[in-house]
Amino acid sequence: MKRIMLCVVLSAVVLLAGCVETGDGGNGGVQQGTTVAIESGGQSYPAYLASPGAEGSFPAVILMHSFNGLEPGYRDLADRFSGEGYVVIEPEWQTFEQRPGDDVVEQLIRDSITYLGTVSKADPERLGLTGFCAGGRYTMLLLPQIEEFRSGVAWYGFPYSGGFNNETTPAEHIGDLADPILIIHGSRDQPSPVAGIYQYATDLDAAGRYFELKVYQGEPHGFMIENGELSESFAARDAYREMVSFFDRTLVKQP
Secondary structure, eight states, X not given: OHHHHHHHHHHHHHHHHHHOOOOOSSSSSOOOOEEEEEEETTEEEXXXXXXXXXXXXXXXXXXXXXXXXSOHHHHHHHHHHHTTTOXXXXXXXXXXXXXXXXXXXXXXXXXXXXXXXXXXXXXXXXXXXXXXXXXXXHHHHHTTTOTTEEEEEEESOOTTOOTTTTOOOGGGGGGGOOSOEEEEEETTOSSSOXXXXXXXXXXXXXXXXXXXXEEETTOOTTTTEETTEEOOSHHHHHHXXXXXHHHHHHSOXXX
């Protein structure tokens, strides 16, 4: 009987181990990234760069962190994302100003694209943009304006906000949007109420712009990062898979 019970326990352990999400899509596993420097506007911005462990040419994504800075959870996210077969770069856009102008951030993103051109594993023809909170607003705002991008994922962004300096709202650029966008939001988001996201989706639809929308019931603003760390909640893990799947579908290599 003891032998039978031991076999059952071992079998359960093996099955559970097989269900663990490793983030390894056959691209060399999860790799720890490194800090690099991006020259922009006459200043040097630190950025976190993570690449797949395998050799080859991979799609690249620029990730814009939230107003809380480049917290450890974003680095962990980049490492995990690289295991899916993506080059990920996260510029620290608040290095010199807590509330920079949109033109400063736009130039930093453009210079991040230039920097990715020097990364041997990054495919310049398959570029995506994603961001969280203020970074989500930058995704909504700049995806329509920077032609090098092929798609974007905006996490709990602010489509009708002019940003820190009351500048242009992302909604004003809906007509310029030529790339698919995935919008991820929580229904209990207080800084960016979900009603505004539904209105943004309505406006995108009216303009004939392709979008996908995933709303997580009960989730607050910033649910992907908790106390600076990458959340392992159901919503966070599911939203991560939604992002990866979206980029897998929209950053495919052209024949």
